[in-house]
Amino acid sequence: MTDSIKTICPYCGVGCGLLIEKGPDDEISVKGDPDHPANYGRLCSKGAALGQTMGPEGRLLYPKINGQRAGWSDAIQHVADGFAKIIKQHGPDSVAFYVSGQLLTEDYYVANKLMKGFIGSANIDTNSRLCMSSTVAGQKRAFGSDTVPCCYEDLEQAKLIVLTGSNAAWCHPVLYQRIVSAKKQNSDLKVVVIDPRRTATCDIADLHLPVASGSDAVLFNGLLNYMHENGYVNELYLQQYTEGFNEALKSAQNTAGDLENIANQCGLDKDALEEFYRWFVDTERVVTVYSQGVNQSSSGTDKVNAIINCHLATGRIGRPGMGPFSFTGQTNAMGGREVGGLANQLAAHMDIENKEHREIVQKHWGSPLIADRQGLKAVELFQSIESGKVKAIWIICTNPVVSLPEADQVKKALEKCELVVVSECIENTDTTPYADVVLPAKTWSEKDGTVTNSERCISRQRGFVSGVGESRPDWWIISSVAKAMNFSDAFDYSSPVQIFKEHAALSGVNNGGSRDFDISGLSLISDGQYDDLQPTQWPITSERPDGQQRMFASGRFYTDTGKAQFIAVSPRKPVQPVTDSFPFVLNTGRSRDQWHTMARTGFAARLSEHAPEPYLEMHPNDAQTIGVGEGSLVSVFSQLGEAVARLRVDHGQCQGSVFMPIHWNDQFTSLGRVGAVVNAEVDPVSGQPEFKHTPVKVVPYRPEWHGFLLSRRKLELREASYWSRAIGDGFYRYEIAGEQSADDWPAWARNLLCASEADTNWVEYLDKGSKQYRGVRLVSNRVESCIFIAPDHQLPPRSWLEGLFAKQSLNDVERKGLLTGRAPVGQKDQGRVICACFQVGINTIMDAIRTQGLTTPEAIGDALKAGTNCGSCVPEIRELLGTTLSQKTS
Ligand SMILES: Nc1nc2c(c(=O)[nH]1)N[C@H]1C(S)=C(S)[C@@H](COP(=O)(O)OP(=O)(O)OC[C@H]3O[C@@H](n4cnc5c(=O)[nH]c(N)nc54)[C@H](O)[C@@H]3O)O[C@H]1N2
Ligand SMILES: Nc1nc2c(c(=O)[nH]1)N[C@H]1C(S)=C(S)[C@@H](COP(=O)(O)OP(=O)(O)OC[C@H]3O[C@@H](n4cnc5c(=O)[nH]c(N)nc54)[C@H](O)[C@@H]3O)O[C@H]1N2
Ligand code: SF4
Ligand SMILES: [Mo]
Numbered sequence: 011m012t013d014s015i016k017t018i019c020p021y022c023g024v025g026c027g028l029l030i031e032k033g034p035d036d037e038i039s040v041k042g043d044p045d046h047p048a049n050y051g052r053l054c055s056k057g058a059a060l061g062q063t064m065g066p067e068g069r070l071l072y073p074k075i076n077g078q079r080a081g082w083s084d085a086i087q088h089v090a091d092g093f094a095k096i097i098k099q100h101g102p103d104s105v106a107f108y109v110s111g112q113l114l115t116e117d118y119y120v121a122n123k124l125m126k127g128f129i130g131s132a133n134i135d136t137n138s139r140l141c142m143s144s145t146v147a148g149q150k151r152a153f154g155s156d157t158v159p160c161c162y163e164d165l166e167q168a169k170l171i172v173l174t175g176s177n178a179a180w181c182h183p184v185l186y187q188r189i190v191s192a193k194k195q196n197s198d199l200k201v202v203v204i205d206p207r208r209t210a211t212c213d214i215a216d217l218h219l220p221v222a223s224g225s226d227a228v229l230f231n232g233l234l235n236y237m238h239e240n241g242y243v244n245e246l247y248l249q250q251y252t253e254g255f256n257e258a259l260k261s262a263q264n265t266a267g268d269l270e271n272i273a274n275q276c277g278l279d280k281d282a283l284e285e286f287y288r289w290f291v292d293t294e295r296v297v298t299v300y301s302q303g304v305n306q307s308s309s310g311t312d313k314v315n316a317i318i319n320c321h322l323a324t325g326r327i328g329r330p331g332m333g334p335f336s337f338t339g340q341t342n343a344m345g346g347r348e349v350g351g352l353a354n355q356l357a358a359h360m361d362i363e364n365k366e367h368r369e370i371v372q373k374h375w376g377s378p379l380i381a382d383r384q385g386l387k388a389v390e391l392f393q394s395i396e397s398g399k400v401k402a403i404w405i406i407c408t409n410p411v412v413s414l415p416e417a418d419q420v421k422k423a424l425e426k427c428e429l430v431v432v433s434e435c436i437e438n439t440d441t442t443p444y445a446d447v448v449l450p451a452k453t454w455s456e457k458d459g460t461v462t463n464s465e466r467c468i469s470r471q472r473g474f475v476s477g478v479g480e481s482r483p484d485w486w487i488i489s490s491v492a493k494a495m496n497f498s499d500a501f502d503y504s505s506p507v508q509i510f511k512e513h514a515a516l517s518g519v520n521n522g523g524s525r526d527f528d529i530s531g532l533s534l535i536s537d538g539q540y541d542d543l544q545p546t547q548w549p550i551t552s553e554r555p556d557g558q559q560r561m562f563a564s565g566r567f568y569t570d571t572g573k574a575q576f577i578a579v580s581p582r583k584p585v586q587p588v589t590d591s592f593p594f595v596l597n598t599g600r601s602r603d604q605w606h607t608m609a610r611t612g613f614a615a616r617l618s619e620h621a622p623e624p625y626l627e628m629h630p631n632d633a634q635t636i637g638v639g640e641g642s643l644v645s646v647f648s649q650l651g652e653a654v655a656r657l658r659v660d661h662g663q664c665q666g667s668v669f670m671p672i673h674w675n676d677q678f679t680s681l682g683r684v685g686a687v688v689n690a691e692v693d694p695v696s697g698q699p700e701f702k703h704t705p706v707k708v709v710p711y712r713p714e715w716h717g718f719l720l721s722r723r724k725l726e727l728r729e730a731s732y733w734s735r736a737i738g739d740g741f742y743r744y745e746i747a748g749e750q751s752a753d754d755w756p757a758w759a760r761n762l763l764c765a766s767e768a769d770t771n772w773v774e775y776l777d778k779g780s781k782q783y784r785g786v787r788l789v790s791n792r793v794e795s796c797i798f799i800a801p802d803h804q805l806p807p808r809s810w811l812e813g814l815f816a817k818q819s820l821n822d823v824e825r826k827g828l829l830t831g832r833a834p835v836g837q838k839d840q841g842r843v844i845c846a847c848f849q850v851g852i853n854t855i856m857d858a859i860r861t862q863g864l865t866t867p868e869a870i871g872d873a874l875k876a877g878t879n880c881g882s883c884v885p886e887i888r889e890l891l892g893t894t895l896s897q898k899t900s
Contacts, residue, residue, distance in 0.1 A: 016043055017472040018461055019057045020112065020454035021605050023338030024048055024184045025463025026057055027545065030455075030474050038064065038474075047545055048162060048463055054183035054880045055603050055617065055846040060454075062614040064475070070437040070450040071479025080447075082480065086487075089404070089447055090494030092429040096402045097129060102381075106133035106391055106400050109351060110407035111141060111340035114459030114471060116509040117484035118342070119349040120501065121406065122357060124492045125385075126350070127377030128500065132362055132385030133400065135353040137408040138343050139388035139697055144305040145336040146347060146355075147696040148314025151577050152322070153562070154569030155359060155526040156347055160297060160333040161465040161547065161559040166192045167331030170293040172202045172286075174226060174317070175303020175702075179210035180602040182301075182337045182464075183882050190214055190881065200293075202286055204229065205303055206597065207627075207669060208662030213885035217286060220664055222277030223595050223703050226304055227581035230316035231262035232272035233287055237323055238262075242291040247325030251565035254576035258319050261578040277664075290320070295331030302339070302599060306701040308585045310693045315577035322574050328562035337464050344462035348527055348548075349513060353385035358517040359527035366520075374516045376500055387697030388414065389690050396423035404431040406484060407451065409607040411440040412675040415699040417685030418651055433487055436609050440676045440683065450481040454610075457483045459506045460543070467557075468529070469545040485509055507540040518551070526568050531555045584703035585691035588666070592648060592705035594632070595667040598684050599702070602882055603846055604673040612678055615739045619843035622736035623745050624674035624682030626655040628708065629663040636708055641803045643711040643732060643747060646670065648704050651686035654679075654711050654732055656745070668708060672701075679734035680727075713747035715755075715781065716803045720744075720811055721795035725762060741815040743808060752776065755783040755799055763787050763795045775829050786828045791819040798831055806831025809851060810839035844886050847879035855887060859894045867891065 015030040027046020031039045040060045044051035073085035080088070093105050107125050109118065125134040138146075146156045153159075165171060165188050178186040193199050193214055203215040204226065212218045221229060237243050238259055248255050265275075269287075273280040290296055298321065304313045318334045326332040338344055350357035360367035362384055372380040386394055392414060394400045403424070414420045424430050424444035432445035435453040442448055456477035462468050482490075485506055492501035503509050511533055518530020531550040535543070546557040567574045588595055603617040611617045626644055638644055640659045645652055646668070655670055663669060674682030691700040713731055720741050727733040732747040750758060756776060759765075765772035765787050771794070774785035783799040793814045798805050810833040814824060823834045833839040840851030855876060864870050867887045871878040877887050 015472055015474045016470070017474070018341065018469045019053070019060070020341050020610070021056050022182055023340060023343050023464040024182050025341060025461060025467060025469060026053055026184050027469065028053070028057065028060070032474070046469070048465070048467065049184045052184045052187055052880070055882050056605060056611060058847055058880055059611075059614045059616045062616055063610045064455055065613065066478050067613055068436050068438065069478045069481075070434050070448060071481070072450055073480070074448045076446055082482070082490075085447055085449060086490045086494050089431050089449075090491050092431075093129070093402055093491070094495055096428065100401060102129050102131035103133055103385075104400060105129060105131065105402040106135070106386065106395075107404045107406065108388065108391065108408060108410060109134060109136045109346070111136060111138045111343035111346045113346065113407050113484055114342060114457065114461060114506070115345035115349060115513065116459040116506040117406075117488065118346050118351050119357070119509055119513045120485050120488045120492070120503070122349050122351050123375055123377075124488060124497070124501070126356065126381045127372065127375040128492060128495070128497045130379040130381055132353050132381035132383065133391065134351065134385060135388045135391055136346055136351045137388070137413060138340070138346050138352060140306070140413060140699060140701070141302070141339040142305060142336065142343050142347070143352060143387075143696040143698045144307070144310030144693055145314050146352065147311040148318060149336075151311070152315055152318045152575050153567045154575070155567070157526045157561050157568070158336055158344070158464065158466055159327050159561045160335040162188065163559065164297050164331050164333060164335065165189055167295060168297040169198055169295040169331065170200045170202070170289055170297075172204065172290070172296065172298045173211060174204035174298065174300045175305070176299050176301035176337055177205065177209040177211050177599065178299065178301075178337065179213060179882065179885055181600050183880060185337065186211065187881050200289055202289065206664050206667055210602070210885035213888055217282060217289075219276075219278055219282060219286060222275075223597065223667060224307060224309070224584040225276040225581070226313045227309060227316045227579050228265055228272060228275045230313070230320055231265050231579055231581060232269070232283075233290060233320050234259060234262040234316070234323055236269075236287045237291055237320065240291060243323050244325040247565070248323065251325070251567070252322050252574045252576060253571060254578070255323065257578040258576035261580050265581050291324075294326065296326055297331065297333060297335050299335045299337055301337045303702060305698055307698070307703070308691045308693050308700040309582045310698050311695040312577070312579045312581070316579045316581075319576050319579070322576060328560055328565070330560070333560070341463070342461040344464065344466065345460065345468075348462060353387050353391075358513070359525055370519050371516065374512075374519055387692075389692050389697060389699055392420050392423045395427050398426065401427065402429035403427055404433070405441060406433040406488075409439050409441050409609065409675070411444070412607040412683055412685055413672065414685060415688040415701065416650055416690035417683060417688070419690070433484060435481065438677060439607065439609060449487050450479055451487065452477040452481045452483045456481070459485070460510060462548070466547045467545050468543070468548060468550070470541070470543045505537070507537050510540060511535065524568075526561065584700055586689055586703070586705050588705045592707050593666070594706050594708055596646065596648065596687065596704040596706040597667055597669045597702050598672050598688060599669065601671040601673060604671070606673065607675050608673050608678055613737060615737050616846050616849070618736040618738065620846055621671070622743055623734045624653070624655040624671065624679050625658045626708065627658045627660040627663050627669040629665045629667075630659045630661060631665055632668070633657065633659050636710065638710045643713070643716075643803070645709050645711045646687055646706050647709070648687045648689060648706045650689065652681060653684050653687050654681040668706070674734065678736070680730070680732050682734060714749045714751065715747065715799050715801055716805065717746045717748070717797060717799035718744060718805055718808060719746055719795065719797045720793075720808070720815065721763065722815065723795070727762075729758065738812055739816060741812065743812065752778050752781050752783065756785070759783070759785045759797045763797065773829060784829045784831070788820070788825075792817065793820065793828070796828070807839060807841060809841050810837070844890070845876035845883045848875045850874050850876035852890065855890055856894055859891060865891065865895065
């Protein structure tokens with residue numbers, strides 16, 4: 011018998027439904043839920059590998075106070091007393107919570123309620139500040155509410171999809187796959203990608219505009235102007251449903267100038283720009299998808315409004331196949347906004363500065379006092395901790411020492427802070443060493459609640475395993491602290507459904523259509539109905555119990571006048587310009603198979619192969635100028651700090667710009683935390699940091715030697731000046747570099763790998779002349795570990811050796827091949843894994859292209875299965891086809 015449980019993926023804002031099946035031996039299989047309207051059965055590589063991330067490795071098992079194990083009641087009391095004491099001495103604004111879009115709505119609701127309604131401060135902010143706050147601010151300015159107007163089906167119904175600042179192929183892969191399928195069904199559908207980099211998303215682009223970093227507002231102002239000049243503005247819509255067009259147009263005219271001028275400002279080819287404008291004005295059904303390339307900017311809010319302006323000007327909003335569509339980042343980024351988890355919100359999309367709203371919320375909560383002004387936004391919050399203004403911080407479900415800009419300042423701030431509490435499910439993160447108290451949280455697969463995805467769809471996340479050690483759900487931990495602070499009546503919850511119903515009821519109080527967020531239709535549901543809750547898009551009211559796909563069809567908005575607002579946008583350049591000393595723009599973002607600070611994905615072998623190390627992408631001409639080549643190590647410096655990464659030479663980068671992923675941190679590498687380099691300039695309206703633009707210099711990192719090491723045991727590599735660790739199938743892979751001379755290598759390697767000189771299990775080879783060293787340790791004829799050192803990064807490939815770790819015993823040929831590191835004749839080395847789902851390597855794909863004459867990704871899929879599951883690797887397969895076929899013909 012197998013049980014089947016429906017739940018939601020814990021990662022991105024697509025919010026894919028999962029079907030969990032437990033086999034007879036409790037082994038878990040994770041599949042896409044064919045009935046969920048976000049994914050209809052599809053999953054990406056991360057979702058499909060969830061089963062591999064559920065092990066107990068690294069989990070935080072019990073509460074600790076000052077590093078010592080403590081019982082729950084002591085830990086709760088300690089936190090409550092600590093907060094109460096500081097509040098008593100210094101007032102409510104001397105404490106803060108820093109929470110996360112990965113909390114469930116119920117967790118988030120109680121955290122916000124405790125801070126804003128009982129402690130009486132609005133000092134609760136969230137990692138959504140780093141993620142979507144410019145969208146929140148832009149939507150509020152335009153619509154009077156933080157409303158995403160579109161739904162996923164619009165992607166299938168559109169005739170033109172513009173993706174700006176979105177690498178959906180890697181970051182919202184299932185929505186990207188929906189666009190791929192829509193394009194196959196509908197040959198008229200055009201896709202435009204606006205991104206300074208040529209990303210995997212460009213694989214389906216009819217047009218890629220490699221816009222200069224930070225210039226989107228110019229581009230969309232130019233479009234508004236173009237619409238006006240060429241008679242495409244929808245006058246009727248403007249008159250009936252909007253305000254402020256003339257001012258917005260004036261600003262657009264001031265900045266834009268003629269097409270040539272706009273193209274110059276955006277670093278684009280004039281004809282390509284005009285083509286985009288023409289497609290936009292000629293196509294009624296346009297969806298503009300935008301994400302962090304727009305939001306994470308010191309003028310992110312204005313950019314969001316510049317985009318929305320163009321949709322309003324043509325009345326392209328609220329109808330099928332059209333609208334501005336923010337793809338949200340985290341699984342519950344939207345739910346966090348709904349409960350008011352940002353420092354400038356209240357609850358249920360109500361406003362902190364609005365007296366009537368405060369009264370509604372205070373009455374509903376039965377709270378003694380309610381915050382009446384905005385709290386500190388993430389970046390200023392941590393600055394206020396450093397300055398001593400904020401003296402206690404509770405960090406829940408986020409890893410700020412990695413993910414905030416100017417991340418070393420965050421370390422300093424936490425060091426100084428009187429009381430740091432961290433609720434985590436992982437024992438060692440870059441943030442936990444700064445905690446006075448750590449509290450073990452249950453996580454995905456263990457906890458219950460609800461989440462809201464990018465299209466306003468609320469789904470149930472359901473637990474199906476009991477959780478490790480003494481971990482508890484976040485709502486329970488927060489409520490327990492609230493009770494210990496003497497707020498028992500208001501936090502006397504025994505299950506998430508109670509919290510959900512209170513939240514749903516609040517959204518309906520005095521609403522009657524005056525506020526967008528209304529889920530009062532769910533306020534009276536039974537426990538059973540909550541358990542069975544089907545994915546539904548809000549608003550959900552008694553009149554509309556099945557929710558609503560799109561918003562604003564009626565042309566009525568939530569502003570005071572009921573009309574949508576045009577916002578006059580005067581484009582600004584990124585705050586810090588490049589200089590002679592820091593000549594490159596550092597752009598940061600995501601890699602295909604890793605999630606954020608790798609707290610979950612870093613434990614899955616299948617997800618670690620695609621990019622086993624921190625890397626920096628750079629245009630070949632730039633690489634040549636600074637004298638570095640593919641595979642060498644480089645240091646990236648800003649005025650703030652340094653990171654070290656492996657160089658990937660990439661024609662897709664524009665010259666003068668480099669890209670580094672955000673994932674690596676001190677748990678996985680020696681110096682790869684890019685947050686330490688990134689500046690903390692923020693958008694003045696939203697407070698969102700400018701993560702996509704930091705001036706840096708890049709210099710070669712030249713160690714004495716380079717190497718790699720594979721080992722069944724996890725190792726401490728203190729003596730390597732550079733190291734990075736990735737998990738493999740039965741082994742750990744370390745890329746290393748160091749300063750010791752060749753004379754010292756054997757002793758160092760043996761010591762590290764527990765081999766003695768006389769050990770018959772140990773085979774080694776040293777050539778001092780060419781500075782090559784290799785050592786392999788076999789135990790019972792299985793590889794236990796191996797190390798390869800050379801004067802530069804030209805080392806044997808890792809993949810064949812890695813494959814040997816899966817073998818119970820080695821044959822003679824394999825043993826002989828060991829020290830060469832290469833597959834002996836007759837054995838294949840599949841090379842770096844390209845398709846994570848079916849584990850198909852680069853060499854296998856290239857071989858198939860050459861020997862079988864394959865010319866399309868589909869043909870490769872038929873032959874090798876590569877790319878036929880989640881599809882995330884298809885862009886790379888197409889690139890391989892391109893290079894292999896061009897080599898053949900040249
Ligand atoms: N694999 C994976 N997927 C994820 C995540 C993850 O960690 N890993 N995280 C999730 C989260 S929380 C988020 S917020 C989303 C983010 O999803 P995305 O926003 O799609 O991802 P990013 O890589 O941050 O940035 C998107 C693109 O913006 C481009 N960009 C930089 N500067 C500019 C500019 O000035 N203009 C324009 N137009 N583009 C620019 C970058 O080159 C980059 O390709 O991803 C979600 N999905
Ligand atoms: N340079 C640069 N920096 C960025 C970005 C960028 O593009 N460039 N993007 C920003 C964006 S958009 C985002 S969203 C952030 C993300 O940054 P973070 O939020 O810091 O990243 P995560 O790794 O998701 O952190 C979540 C933590 O919560 C823990 N956790 C998981 N589940 C639970 C749970 O149920 N309860 C509790 N209590 N803990 C749990 C995990 O172990 C992990 O340590 O990074 C931001 N930082
Ligand atoms: S696209 Fe991938 S990461 Fe995002 S929700 Fe779906 S399966 Fe999860
Ligand atoms: Mo995010």
